[in-house]
Amino acid sequence: MSEDAIKIEGKKKKSLFIDKVREILPDGGNLNMCITCGACASGCPATGLENMDPRKFLRMAALGLDEEITSTPWVWMCTGCQRCIYVCPMKINIPELVYYARQSWPREERPKGILGSCDMALRNDSCSAMGASPDDFQFVVEDVLEEYREAQPEFKDMEAPIDKAGAEFFLNQNSREPVTEPDEMVPLWKILHTVGVDWTYGSKGWGGENYCMFLADDEAWEHVTRTALNKADELGCKIFLNTE
Amino acid sequence: MKTVMNSHNESQSNNKVLVIGGGLGGIRTALDLAEAGRNVVLVEKDFSIGGLMTQLDRTFPTNNCDLCTISPYLSESVRQLPIEFLSMTRVTEVEGEAGDFTVTLNTAPRYIDLDKCTACGDCYNKFPECVRFTPGLDHRAPTCMRYPHATPQAFSVDMAKCNDIQQVVDICPAGAIVPDDKGTTQQISCGAIVLATGAGIFDPSGLDNFGYKNQPDVVTSLEYERILSASGPTHGYLLRPSDNEKPKKIAWIQCIGSRGMQKGASSYCSSACCMFALKEAIVTKERFGEDIETTIFFMDMRTFGKDYECYLERAKNEFGIRLVRCRPHSVIQRPGSNVLSISFAPFDRSELVTEEFDIVVLSTGFKVAEDVKKLAQDMGIELNEHNFAKTSNFQPVSTSRPGIYVCGMFESPKDIPETLIQGSAAACMASSNMPAPEKAPASEEDFPPEKDVTGQPPRIGVFICDCGNNIGGVIDVEELAEYAGNLSDVAVSKSVGQGCTQESMKEIQDLIVSEDLNRVVIGGTSPRTEELKFQDLLRRAGLNPYLLEIANIRDQVAWVHGDNPENALKKAKSLIQMAVCAVKKNRPLIEQTLPMNKDVLVVGGGVSGMSSALALADQGFKVFLVEKEDKLGGFAKNLRKTLEGEDVAGALGEMIEKTQTHENIEVITGANLVDHTGKTGMFRTGIQIGPEKSYRQIDHGATILATGTQPNRPAEYLLDQHEAVMTQADAGIFIEDSPEKVKALENIVMIQCVGSRCPDNPNCSRICCQAAVKNALHILDINPDAQIFVLYRDMRTYGFQEDYYRKAREKGVIFIRYEVDAPPNVEASGDKVNVTFVDPILNRPLMVTADKLLLSTGFKVDQKATERLARIFKLPRTHDGYFLEEHVKLRPIDLPVPGCFVAGTAHSPRLIRESIAQAQAAASRVQTILAKDVIHLSPVVAQVDGDKCAACLVCVRACPFNVPYINADGYSEIDPAKCHGCGICAAECPAKAIQLMKFEDDQIMAKLEGLFERKVA
Amino acid sequence: MENFEPIIVAFCCQYCPYTAADTAGTQRLCYPANLKIIRVPCAGKVDAMHILKAFEKGADGVVVAACLEGDCHFETGNIKAARRVSYIKKLMEEIGVEGERLEMVMLSAGMGDRFAEMATEVTEKIRKLGPSPINLNTSSQKQEAC
Amino acid sequence: MTFSVLAGLKKFNIDHKCEVKSIYEYYAKWIREGKLKVNSDWNKDLKLKFTVQDPCQIIRKSYGDPIAEDLRFVVKSIVGEENFIDMTPNRSNNFCCGGGGGFLQSGYVDARRAYGKIKADQILATGADYCIAACHNCHAQIHDLAEVNDHAWQTVHLWTMICLSLGILGPNEREYLGDDLKEVNVFHPETAL
Amino acid sequence: MITAERKPLEELIEYVRPYDRILLVGCNECVTVCAAGGRKEVGLLASALKMAFAKEGKTIDIKELTLERQCDPEYIEELVPHIEDVDAVMSMACGCGVQEIAKRFKNIPVFPAVNTKFMGASEQQGIWAERCQGCGDCLLGLTGGICPIARCSKHLMNGPCGGSTNGKCEISPDVDCVWQLIWDRLKALGMEDRYEEIIPAKDWRTAGGGGPRKIIREDLAE
Incomplete structure (x- = not known):
């Protein structure tokens, strides 16, 4: 934190970062209602990281220190868990401010891991952060299903349908299992089978994770969500079931 | 003038006021009206009156328990004053308009006849589950144990829990149980109605992050008060609810249910929580252990009342109360332990500090209870968005419906002194709807002429009550009466059963007359509650009321020696013997009376002075309004608008015009007070008028001091040295008069607490925060692009002002805190000023080039002027120069000199609305005195025997109220009107020249004789 | 002297201690019957003469009960009473009567149980001290009175 | 990701026919309806202590306390009420574990673990042997926290425990079980690889 | 004023031990102002003496009287009616008073009850300090x-x-x-x-x- 005084003079700079965000959020996200009470900072696990806390972040935005708040890595350390809104007397939406601070980073300078995962998800219609294509997914599911039907005869007529039209539940599936730990998918299938649930995966949009939202890339996030929902609607499913 | 019996016949409806709510505000209104000659119906939905205050342990700022100051209030309010008190009663319907209302009242069945019940408690002891006196000891229940002497002093039966009412009927010795009590619905007509319904407490169980619901050691402030209170469930021992251990660390969390927009909170500030949290912390350290660590988590410390800032400083420096400026996120209880841990972010660094506590007190704010909201809506009263009664700045206690007034919490959240001020103000406004009061309530005429007993040998009547089994169950009253019978000079000695019922009183009265008795001894309950009743009995029997002695053989013998009846009887005999010996020495005392001059002198022609004058003049009192300037208006002259946008200038103009043309007000401007003598009802004040100082004397019966205070103009931050720097008042005029200049402004800085809360003006000036917010909003209305910075120490926008503070933030005003030891720095820079300060959150310096710098300079006392006035009226002042009232909490308008009252900023800095309320209150207090044609002086006063007095000045020095003085004849003189009857001078006088009436030395010696007579004889 | 029943005079200020005694009654607390309460407007009204005369007439113990510091209805009554009590204690020592027979207590109106506790403690203490030396050999041995 | 779907639908106002739900609700429904005959006898003598993480995205940010109650009902049914200890604070006021918001992929490993210290302390305070993390981000993060806290607890998926309590958990589906549960209630042990 | 302080009780007890009827005389001037010999102090001393002797089983009769002053013969005359039925007089006045009584009543012993101290002024309530010799x-x-x-x-x-x-x-x-x-x-x-x-x-x-x-x-x- 440089010690030279922050100078404020002349006409108020109009397009402050905080003003832009206030225009986007419903009733301005109450962003300038802060009474600096510290409730958010008192309950935020990210307080202290990068010598930053939610109150200080909002304060810097309010005082127009735009370049500082759009460059601090702290924005990647706020998970958006909303524990600050939960107790803020003024219901100030700091996580959204952080989201748009993330968005103000040039896309390629954003953390490699998140950028990579989001681009992977955009690579094919699976929207899987590990890039598994619908066919790979189908292959793994069918392969594991076959193996378990044999090994555990009680589940010989267990199903793990993909694109089953008219199914009641449309399930998404985190990419980690199909890609690295296929066996971990089985317990869920067994449960669904035991209950006799009419469910299906979607060949498209089955990826449960959403790194595009973490990347604060709106189009990508919209694309991933729209792909999944369209698929669910296309299959005529009634419930979009998150297994997270 | 027909003397009106004080019964409540219907035809006199327009002289009757209905007061809804028996809390402190309601009681004050009822008392003021009754003492001013009005009939009052006081309605309370609970079993007994007293409301919230009776559950508090100690109250700020006096920190004493006030039980003894409040219980006389409560019993006084039911004594002979024309107050009809209806407990367990609700208002169901109100029709009619000002001057002629018809109200339907519904009284829930108490199943006990109030006239018969003597609160002996037999039914309570036998059937505790269904007979109510103390609604429960669970400190979580907000209405737990109230206080030992409830009014009405009676029980009630909870029919739901009672399986056989007949058993209860049989138990009651007074036959007071009414099994088929259906409750009553009645209609009364009245001239005005006062809503004193008080406020409900916010229920924090919705705040899961503070864990109130499942962590017993997280308590609300009312529950903590009950834990502290000697009459509370833990009998005054501070114990942790979960395991009854002594706590070592206690935390308070402020603004629970206030200043918030979610989880059921209200957006306004509840005004009193900061003070009662500080008080609870101080009392915890003071009475329960210096070693207990007390921490208060707060957002802004709002101690804006009179001397409240000094109270805060004492809390910090003298008692070591730790204040942490942070609102904690959660109160977390580790599994398996009952330690509560709180983590908070210190103001100046990004770090999480976690500390552990034994008890966490949630300072819960106030809300309008549902039933009160419904009642107000049924009565057609307009409510504001928080469901409080809507009032205006210039009519602070009048609701939207003419003839219906409001006082206390239901008008807005406030502390007890403000509640009492509004209580009196509502009384004044209520009586403005009615013709002038007729004759004062019943006084001596109804009693037969007093028998002259001088010189007669004593003929004593001893009457022993058995008070059901209260006394009879432990002491053999017949043997006691028989023993008393053969004491010397006892003519009649009889046991009279239930002494305080109508029949027994009649029996005693007849015996006094038939047996020509000239002394009476009553063996009964505590004189604290019974003395007045029996004194009236003696008057009715034609005997001077002070020829009476009461032996307390119930509360102090039978009730406490039930385990040893034999000793109890012996002790009762001793007490009766002591009373008999003492009563021989009692002399008839006459209550001195003075003729009453009914004119009023109001000093000070500002908003407060004019409001008092108008209120009194409308009631037909002649008012002399003395103002030292040559125009009326006072400080309000340089205000244009209030925070709520009401036009001050217009209303002030109207008020000045009305005052100058009112036929009952004589306005004397350019006048200075020079001398003041006399006592209540007979004051004489000398004034000098105009440049030629022509002297004139005014005779009057009461005085209201509304001399206001001075706007402060400290030479700080280049004030009066740079044209860009001005005070908030100047800014108010600047914004109104030159909006186009405002349009050109780019950056504006405001600095709060300039010249207030500092060593030479230690208290808060209360009005500057709202002035800053008002001006900020005004500027932004005209020029939305202006950037405004407000540098503050604590934003004290209490009550509904908090909504305006939020609006200011919403519109982009940035509020930045500064520490008192690191104030902002201001330097001229051409026609602008550079203001440098440090933002504590970023810990970085900022420099704003401001077109205008607005300083919130507040008030400061003109020491020379008030010191001169204080000397003329012999009035004490607080250390920073304001007039000191008689009791900071319970008598905020009366001054220690009887007949003198204070209103407006002469009492302490306050808003226009609060000044007008206090002015109307002072008018009401004046009416309580001037309603009577004569003033009764209490007979219990000290009298000096001139011959014995050695003029040694001991009494002059000892008297706490410096009443005695050495007169022209060289001996000490004590003015009966001023003597408070404490008797300290009598005890200290080395020449035994002073005797306190009713407690003379020979009476006390006689008691000692009586006690040890058998031994020495 | 186990069956000795001392007579103790208690001067109680009418505001707080007398109310505390009533509160003890309302709470039905038991305490020994040796205490005889005399009501005075303020503890500051209890004259040194009253205390001495009480002992001279045969009291075995005297209690002066005042409000808590700061609570006095007349501001300084309780402080003056405390000063007077300690002066009289010294005078009693000179006379040869134990100073602890005279006791100063401070109570608030709600302290019903504290009043009962105090009454019991004072009675026990005086009982241990035995009858006042002045009563010991006056004419008739004081027959058992309480 | 529940929140990302719900928030995405609103933010980009995507019209959709199906209703977005979380599976906890259905686990609870199925157990209550008896369709899933879970029982906790396996843990009667083992007395392994379990705690559960309340995922911010699903509880505080989406469905709130009701879903947290469902989650607890499910966990208590499978491990036995007496073996369940709640972290404090919990439900909608729970601390975030540090897995969400892309923190896992952000590369700020030390910051993430510092962020997660509060969560680790919470788990240690319960003294639980197992922490059920029913959301992938939480699972990854808490699993990593276990590692840096010398394996003080095991981190396990919810479906694994459900199958274990149904007795249908095969030998190769026990990736995240500790040694104390590796051999318990094994379904088709012979098929172990 | 002339200030004085009461003598220790044992000394006074010894003075009056041989006598059964004592006249205790206070003075309403200087000694009242300095709380040494006024009407109240007379009462206290009388009570103290009675108690001290009662302790030894001896009852003693003390008549209490307070004169306006004891340094003028006319006031001393007021004692005449009381002198016959007492055996000794104890004066609580300053030295002058004791001597005037002794001078007037030749055949009756007179004892001082206070030690006369100095001519002084009151620094505050209850504290007197020497000002003149x-x-x-x-x-x-x-x-x-x-x-x-x-x-x-x-x-x-x-x-x-x-x-x-x-x-x-x-x-x-x-x-x-x-x-x-x-x-x-x-x-x-x-x-x-x-x-x-x-x-x-x-x-x-x-x-x-x-x-x-x-x-x-x-x-x-x-």
Whole structure:
């Protein structure tokens, strides 16, 4: 934190970062209602990281220190868990401010891991952060299903349908299992089978994770969500079931 | 003038006021009206009156328990004053308009006849589950144990829990149980109605992050008060609810249910929580252990009342109360332990500090209870968005419906002194709807002429009550009466059963007359509650009321020696013997009376002075309004608008015009007070008028001091040295008069607490925060692009002002805190000023080039002027120069000199609305005195025997109220009107020249004789 | 002297201690019957003469009960009473009567149980001290009175 | 990701026919309806202590306390009420574990673990042997926290425990079980690889 | 005023032990003001004496009376009706009172109850301090109104002794050195030069050195 005084003079700079965000959020996200009470900072696990806390972040935005708040890595350390809104007397939406601070980073300078995962998800219609294509997914599911039907005869007529039209539940599936730990998918299938649930995966949009939202890339996030929902609607499913 | 019996016949409806709510505000209104000659119906939905205050342990700022100051209030309010008190009663319907209302009242069945019940408690002891006196000891229940002497002093039966009412009927010795009590619905007509319904407490169980619901050691402030209170469930021992251990660390969390927009909170500030949290912390350290660590988590410390800032400083420096400026996120209880841990972010660094506590007190704010909201809506009263009664700045206690007034919490959240001020103000406004009061309530005429007993040998009547089994169950009253019978000079000695019922009183009265008795001894309950009743009995029997002695053989013998009846009887005999010996020495005392001059002198022609004058003049009192300037208006002259946008200038103009043309007000401007003598009802004040100082004397019966205070103009931050720097008042005029200049402004800085809360003006000036917010909003209305910075120490926008503070933030005003030891720095820079300060959150310096710098300079006392006035009226002042009232909490308008009252900023800095309320209150207090044609002086006063007095000045020095003085004849003189009857001078006088009436030395010696007579004889 | 029943005079200020005694009654607390309460407007009204005369007439113990510091209805009554009590204690020592027979207590109106506790403690203490030396050999041995 | 779907639908106002739900609700429904005959006898003598993480995205940010109650009902049914200890604070006021918001992929490993210290302390305070993390981000993060806290607890998926309590958990589906549960209630042990 | 302090009780007990009927006489002037011998103190002493003797099983009868003054014969006359039925008189007045009673009633013993102390003023309620020793030749005019004789332990008349440290007397830190007070006073009055003027040796005859003194006003005395 440089010690030279922050100078404020002349006409108020109009397009402050905080003003832009206030225009986007419903009733301005109450962003300038802060009474600096510290409730958010008192309950935020990210307080202290990068010598930053939610109150200080909002304060810097309010005082127009735009370049500082759009460059601090702290924005990647706020998970958006909303524990600050939960107790803020003024219901100030700091996580959204952080989201748009993330968005103000040039896309390629954003953390490699998140950028990579989001681009992977955009690579094919699976929207899987590990890039598994619908066919790979189908292959793994069918392969594991076959193996378990044999090994555990009680589940010989267990199903793990993909694109089953008219199914009641449309399930998404985190990419980690199909890609690295296929066996971990089985317990869920067994449960669904035991209950006799009419469910299906979607060949498209089955990826449960959403790194595009973490990347604060709106189009990508919209694309991933729209792909999944369209698929669910296309299959005529009634419930979009998150297994997270 | 027909003397009106004080019964409540219907035809006199327009002289009757209905007061809804028996809390402190309601009681004050009822008392003021009754003492001013009005009939009052006081309605309370609970079993007994007293409301919230009776559950508090100690109250700020006096920190004493006030039980003894409040219980006389409560019993006084039911004594002979024309107050009809209806407990367990609700208002169901109100029709009619000002001057002629018809109200339907519904009284829930108490199943006990109030006239018969003597609160002996037999039914309570036998059937505790269904007979109510103390609604429960669970400190979580907000209405737990109230206080030992409830009014009405009676029980009630909870029919739901009672399986056989007949058993209860049989138990009651007074036959007071009414099994088929259906409750009553009645209609009364009245001239005005006062809503004193008080406020409900916010229920924090919705705040899961503070864990109130499942962590017993997280308590609300009312529950903590009950834990502290000697009459509370833990009998005054501070114990942790979960395991009854002594706590070592206690935390308070402020603004629970206030200043918030979610989880059921209200957006306004509840005004009193900061003070009662500080008080609870101080009392915890003071009475329960210096070693207990007390921490208060707060957002802004709002101690804006009179001397409240000094109270805060004492809390910090003298008692070591730790204040942490942070609102904690959660109160977390580790599994398996009952330690509560709180983590908070210190103001100046990004770090999480976690500390552990034994008890966490949630300072819960106030809300309008549902039933009160419904009642107000049924009565057609307009409510504001928080469901409080809507009032205006210039009519602070009048609701939207003419003839219906409001006082206390239901008008807005406030502390007890403000509640009492509004209580009196509502009384004044209520009586403005009615013709002038007729004759004062019943006084001596109804009693037969007093028998002259001088010189007669004593003929004593001893009457022993058995008070059901209260006394009879432990002491053999017949043997006691028989023993008393053969004491010397006892003519009649009889046991009279239930002494305080109508029949027994009649029996005693007849015996006094038939047996020509000239002394009476009553063996009964505590004189604290019974003395007045029996004194009236003696008057009715034609005997001077002070020829009476009461032996307390119930509360102090039978009730406490039930385990040893034999000793109890012996002790009762001793007490009766002591009373008999003492009563021989009692002399008839006459209550001195003075003729009453009914004119009023109001000093000070500002908003407060004019409001008092108008209120009194409308009631037909002649008012002399003395103002030292040559125009009326006072400080309000340089205000244009209030925070709520009401036009001050217009209303002030109207008020000045009305005052100058009112036929009952004589306005004397350019006048200075020079001398003041006399006592209540007979004051004489000398004034000098105009440049030629022509002297004139005014005779009057009461005085209201509304001399206001001075706007402060400290030479700080280049004030009066740079044209860009001005005070908030100047800014108010600047914004109104030159909006186009405002349009050109780019950056504006405001600095709060300039010249207030500092060593030479230690208290808060209360009005500057709202002035800053008002001006900020005004500027932004005209020029939305202006950037405004407000540098503050604590934003004290209490009550509904908090909504305006939020609006200011919403519109982009940035509020930045500064520490008192690191104030902002201001330097001229051409026609602008550079203001440098440090933002504590970023810990970085900022420099704003401001077109205008607005300083919130507040008030400061003109020491020379008030010191001169204080000397003329012999009035004490607080250390920073304001007039000191008689009791900071319970008598905020009366001054220690009887007949003198204070209103407006002469009492302490306050808003226009609060000044007008206090002015109307002072008018009401004046009416309580001037309603009577004569003033009764209490007979219990000290009298000096001139011959014995050695003029040694001991009494002059000892008297706490410096009443005695050495007169022209060289001996000490004590003015009966001023003597408070404490008797300290009598005890200290080395020449035994002073005797306190009713407690003379020979009476006390006689008691000692009586006690040890058998031994020495 | 186990069956000795001392007579103790208690001067109680009418505001707080007398109310505390009533509160003890309302709470039905038991305490020994040796205490005889005399009501005075303020503890500051209890004259040194009253205390001495009480002992001279045969009291075995005297209690002066005042409000808590700061609570006095007349501001300084309780402080003056405390000063007077300690002066009289010294005078009693000179006379040869134990100073602890005279006791100063401070109570608030709600302290019903504290009043009962105090009454019991004072009675026990005086009982241990035995009858006042002045009563010991006056004419008739004081027959058992309480 | 529940929140990302719900928030995405609103933010980009995507019209959709199906209703977005979380599976906890259905686990609870199925157990209550008896369709899933879970029982906790396996843990009667083992007395392994379990705690559960309340995922911010699903509880505080989406469905709130009701879903947290469902989650607890499910966990208590499978491990036995007496073996369940709640972290404090919990439900909608729970601390975030540090897995969400892309923190896992952000590369700020030390910051993430510092962020997660509060969560680790919470788990240690319960003294639980197992922490059920029913959301992938939480699972990854808490699993990593276990590692840096010398394996003080095991981190396990919810479906694994459900199958274990149904007795249908095969030998190769026990990736995240500790040694104390590796051999318990094994379904088709012979098929172990 | 003349100040006095009650004698220890044992001494008084010994005085009255041989007598059964005592007349205890208070004085309503100086000793009342300094709370030593007023009507209240008479009552207290009477009660104390009665209790002290009651302790030894001896009952003693004490008549209590308080005269307006005991240093004028006419007031002493008021004792005449009471003298026959008492065996001894104890006066609570200053030394003058005791001697006047002794002079008037030849054949009845008179005992003092108080020790007469000094002529003084009340510093505050309950505290009296010595101001004058009646030296008969007042030099207050030279010292700005503060008396070195009454208030200096060594009665020095020309400046402080060596023991005066930061304004306090060597005998005790709470006793002011009078010459410090005098100097401050003279400085305040701007009369510092007075300080150097030597005050000549004092003629102590006026202080009683030449025998007991009398004041005679021929216009009044017969």
